[in-house]
Amino acid sequence: MTTANGWTDELLDRMRATGDPLGDAAIAETYALGQQEQVRKALLGFGRSPGPTRSAGSG
Structure with a gap:
């Protein structure tokens, strides 16, 4: 069986x-x-924002 994105069961099993x-x-x-x-x-x-940052030119 081939999925909608073209991946076959055989390929996925390998x-x-x-x-x-x-x-x-x-x-x-x-x-x-x-x-x-x-x-x-x-x-x-990973993937967490450290918090608000100041943009260039502000402050």
């Missing part, structure tokens, strides 16, 4: 079985060093 060696190694190292809490805290800040 992609689900594909790993990410660099990502897997980074996660393994994070846990080996016991730094998962530091990483979790750092990731929590």
